[in-house]
Amino acid sequence: xxxxxxxxxxxxxxxxxxxxxxxxxxxxxxxxxxxxxxxxxxxxxxxxxxxxxxxxxxxxxxxxxxxxxxxxxxxxxxxxxxxxxxxxxxxxxxxxxxxxxxxxxxxxxxxxxxxxxxxxxxxxxxxxxxxxxxxxxxxxxxxxxxxxxxxxxxxxxxxxxxxxxxxxxxxxxxxxxxxxxxxxxxxxxxxxxxxxxxxxxxxxxxxxxxxxxxxxxxxxxxxxxxxxxxxxxxxxxxxxxxxxxxxxxxxxxxxxxxxxxxxxxxxxxxxxxxxxxxxxxxxxxxxxxxxxxxxxxxxxxxxxxxxxxxxxxxxxxxxxxxxxxxxxxxxxxxxxxxxxxxxxxxxxxxxxxxxxxxxxxxxxxxxxxxxxxxxxxxxxxxxxxxxxxxxxxxxxxxxxxxxxxxxxxxxxxxxxxxxxxxxxxxxxxxxxxxxxxxxxxxxxxxxxxxxxxxxxxxxxxxxxxxxxxxxxxxxxxxxxxxxxxxxxxxxxxxxxxxxxxxxxxxxxxxxxxxxxxxxxxxxxx
Numbered sequence: 001x002x003x004x005x006x007x008x009x010x011x012x013x014x015x016x017x018x019x020x021x022x023x024x025x026x027x028x029x030x031x032x033x034x035x036x037x038x039x040x041x042x043x044x045x046x047x048x049x050x051x052x053x054x055x056x057x058x059x060x061x062x063x064x065x066x067x068x069x070x071x072x073x074x075x076x077x078x079x080x081x082x083x084x085x086x087x088x089x090x091x092x093x094x095x096x097x098x099x100x101x102x103x104x105x106x107x108x109x110x111x112x113x114x115x116x117x118x119x120x121x122x123x124x125x126x127x128x129x130x131x132x133x134x135x136x137x138x139x140x141x142x143x144x145x146x147x148x149x150x151x152x153x154x155x156x157x158x159x160x161x162x163x164x165x166x167x168x169x170x171x172x173x174x175x176x177x178x179x180x181x182x183x184x185x186x187x188x189x190x191x192x193x194x195x196x197x198x199x200x201x202x203x204x205x206x207x208x209x210x211x212x213x214x215x216x217x218x219x220x221x222x223x224x225x226x227x228x229x230x231x232x233x234x235x236x237x238x239x240x241x242x243x244x245x246x247x248x249x250x251x252x253x254x255x256x257x258x259x260x261x262x263x264x265x266x267x268x269x270x271x272x273x274x275x276x277x278x279x280x281x282x283x284x285x286x287x288x289x290x291x292x293x294x295x296x297x298x299x300x301x302x303x304x305x306x307x308x309x310x311x312x313x314x315x316x317x318x319x320x321x322x323x324x325x326x327x328x329x330x331x332x333x334x335x336x337x338x339x340x341x342x343x344x345x346x347x348x349x350x351x352x353x354x355x356x357x358x359x360x361x362x363x364x365x366x367x368x369x370x371x372x373x374x375x376x377x378x379x380x381x382x383x384x385x386x387x388x389x390x391x392x393x394x395x396x397x398x399x400x401x402x403x404x405x406x407x408x409x410x411x412x413x414x415x416x417x418x419x420x421x422x423x424x425x426x427x428x429x430x431x432x433x434x435x436x437x438x439x440x441x442x443x444x445x446x447x448x449x450x451x452x453x454x455x456x457x458x459x460x461x462x463x464x465x466x467x468x469x470x471x472x473x474x475x476x477x478x479x480x481x482x483x484x485x486x487x488x489x490x491x492x493x494x495x496x497x498x499x500x501x502x503x504x505x506x507x508x509x510x511x512x513x514x515x516x517x518x519x520x521x522x523x524x525x
Contacts, residue, residue, distance in 0.1 A: 042115075042127075043112055043115055043116050043119075043127040043130045043131065044127065044130050044209050044210075044212075044213040045213065046108055046111055046112045046115065046134075047112060047130045047133065047134045047213055047214070048213040048214070048215055049108055050105060050108040050109055050112065050134055050137060050138065051137055051214075051215050051216060051273065052215065052273075053100070053104035053105045053108055053141075054105060054137070054140070054141045054366075054368075055097070055100065055141075055144070055460070056273055056366035056367065056368050057273060057275075057365075057366035058291045058294075058364065058366070058457070061096070063291070063294045064294075064297070065090060065092070065093040065096070066090075066093050066097070066459070067456050067459045068080075068294070068297055069086075069090060070089065070090060070093070071456070071459035071460060071462070071463050072301075072456045072459060073086060073087065073488075074087075074463050074466070074488045074489070075451070075456070075459065075462045075463050075466050075474075076301050076302075076303050076304070076474050077301055077304065077451075077454075077455050077456040077459065077462060078298070078299065078301055078456050079298075079299030079300050079301045079302065079331055079332030079350060080299070080332065080334075081332070081338050081341045081342065081345075082334065082336075082337070082338045082341065082477070082479075083338055084479070084481035084482070085479065085481055085482045085484075085485070086479055086482075087476075087479055087482065087485040087486070087487055087488050087489065088482055088484055088485040089485070089489060089492050089493060089515065091493075091495070091496065094492050094493065094495050095495040095496065095497060097145070097148070098145075098149075098167075098494075098495045098498060099495070099497070101141065101142075101145045102153075102157060102158070102167045105138065105141045105142075106138070106142075106157055106158045107158050107161075109134055109135070109138040109158075110158035110159065110161070111161075112130070112131060112134050113131065114161065116128070116130075116131050125199045125202070126199055126202045126205060126206055129196060129206060129210065129221075130210075130213070132189050132192050132193065132196075133214070133224055135185060135189055136186070136189055136224065136227065136228050136231065137216075139182045139185060139186060139231065139235075140231055140368060140369075142154070142178065142182065143179075143182060143231075143234075143235055143238075144460045144461065144464075146175050146178050146179070146519075147238075147460065147461075147463075147464040147519060148460065148491065148492050149491060149492055149494060149519075150175045150491050150512075150517075150519040150520060151172045151173065151174050151175050151509050151512075151520075152167075152172060152173065152175075152178070153167040153170035153171060153172055153173065153502065153505065154170075154173040154177075154178050155170075155171075155173050155177075155181075156169075156170040156171055157170040158170075167498060167502055168501050168502055169502065169505070170502065170505065171505045171508070172505055172506070172508055172509045174520065175519055175520035175521070176242075176243075176520050179235060179238070179239055179520075179521070180246075182235055183232060183235055183236060183239075183246075183250055186228055186229075186231060186232040186235070187232065187250075187253075189228050190225065190228045190229055190232065190261055193221060193224060193225045193228065194225070194260065196221070207219060215273055215274075216271055216272065216273060216368070217271070222262075223269055223271075225262055226262050226263055226264045226265070226269050227264070227269075227271045227368075227369060229254055229261040229262060229263045230263045230264045230271075230369055230373075230374045230377075231369065232250065232254060232261075233250075233251060233254050233255070233263060233374065233377050233378075233381075234369070234373070234374075234377060236250035236251050236254070237251065237377050237380060237381065238464070238468060238521050239521050240384075240385065241468070241521065241523050241524050242520060242521045242523045243521075244385075247385075248385055248387060251381050251385065251387050251388075252387050255378065255381060255387055255388040255389075256387075256388075263374050263378075264369065264370065264371040264374045265371060265374075266371050266401070267370065267371050267372075267401055267404055267405050267408065269371050270367075270369070270370045270371060270405070271367075271368035271369045271370070272365040272366065272367055272368065273365055273366035273368070274363070274365045275362065275363045275364060275365055275366075276363075291358055291359060291361065291364050292359050292360060294353065294358070294359055295355070295359040295360075298352050298353040298358070298359060299331075299332045299345060299350050299351075299352065300321045300322075300329075300330075300331045300332065300350060300351035300352055300353065301331050301332065302331035302332050302333050302334055303331070303472075303474065304331060304452065305317070305321060305329050305330065305331035305351060306329075306330065306331050306333075308435070308448065308452070309329075309452070310329050311435065312430070312433045312434070312435050312436055313430060313433060314430065314452075315403055315422040315426060315427065315430055316402070316403055316406050316407075316452075317329060318354075318419075319354055319356075319357050319406055319407060319410040319419060320353070320354055320357060320358075320406060320455075321351045321352065321353060321354055322351055322352045322353075322354055322355070323351060324348055324349050324350060324351055325347070325348040325349065326349070328351075329351050330349060330350055330351050331350070331351060332344070332345075332350050334477065335477075354410070355415060355416075356410055356413045356415045356416040357406065357409055357410040357413065360413065360415035360416075361409065361410075361412070361413040361415060362413070362414060362415070363412045363413065363414075364409065364413075365409070367457050367458055370401070370402075370405055370453070371401045371405075372398045372399075372401035372402040372405055372450075372453050373398075373450065373453065373454065373461075374398075375394045375395070375397045375398030375401055376394070376395065376398040376446055376447075376449060376450040376453070378391075378394035378398075379391045379392075379394035379395035379398060379446045380443070380446055380447075382394060383395075383442050383443060383446060384443060391438075391442065391446075392438040392439075395438055395442070395445065395446055395449070396431050396438065398446075398449060398450070398453070399427075399430075399431065399436070399449055400427055402449070402452070402453040403421075403422060403427060404421060405453075407419070407421040407422070436449075443469070443471060444471050444472060444473075447465070447469045447471035447472055448471065448472040450465060451465065451466065451471075451472055467490065467518070467519075467522050468521065468522060468524065469524065470524050470525075476488050484515075485515060489515035489516070490515060490516055490517060490518045490519070490522065491515060491517060491518065491519050492515065493513055493514070493515060494506065494509070494513050499513075
């Protein structure tokens, strides 16, 4: 069965075009790897399309409609003003996020499998690796979406090849069933990758094809193994309060078998979508695909600067934030009036996100997962569940990796001269500081350092982790101006179009479609 890629791509982008996701395709292609296009809906091409469909890059849309007004507020990783209705979920973005997942990510994943199933045996032998890797990425994206909403149409969604509305007529599946499936499929994929061998006679076809189409690891299957197992560890930890027996078994299997199930160990293993274009500024001039678009709306957060990083002498402070006009680091205070906040911004009394690291960094990557996060997951597993090695060793390694990660990001920027990475001696001194040193209040320290590392860069995952562990303990004042959302939501409402066009199935979950209803794994008091 033949497929024309022009027809399928057009179908996959229905709706996405309406929300601006494809408005700057040319600019995106110049700034991120864009594998060769073909005239057939080849599995390798669909695989690279799937990866670029995810919300892992800090685009204009992501920053201005999700991170700055919502996720950065819910996690206090961005400074925000105490304006009216500041905790409300933006219906337009929720609609966009939902639709992009179903129309782009889920439908592309389904299409990969539809096309693969139509191939002759020899072609299947060559292209099966793409199907396996596409599943790992699909699970990464699915976890983020179900963590925003909870139950969702999943197992039936996209099976009818309704490109414009894949969730239409699909029943809602419980978040528990989705997580159970994701964990099982990641294990299957890990086992498959352990056994996988290049097809005889087509070794170079697969190897060279993966290098071109895989925009994350350039075909490095060992790194895909580590990403697969690290993602499985993340999801297992996510369910560790609600399904402790399942979680412990999963975590023990991964951490107890490092040769069979290796995880990310160094920043070389990080799962990143690397920007290769020479100038992202040209992109965000057109109001899409550029982290520079955040400039002017990037007030630094109060708790991170004033309560944690500055008192502790954190070596990341100077590359993450700038000093104010008085030569001091100062985040946006939350216990003053909106007018006072506005005056402080006007008078340049508030620190900003560092321009070289963030807003003028043409090469800031999309971040899926890093070794630092994995180290903090290991630390939690050891500290809270008694699984794995030394919690202190993993915790301290996570901090080292985070420091090096952000200095590496800072130094790929061409906006300013490079800066020296802190010496090993300086880092060891930092690890001994009060509030950082391991020994007391350990879970709070692990979660706080993980929160600092994920920051607004991985805002969706950070919000999920803040909800799961209830750490660090963030304080939010009620917003009396809102009748819908006076404090931070626990989940997002289903979008209006989903409620209207999938009404019969939505009725089954309508009773718990409230922002004060927690998602399935969020059970810690």
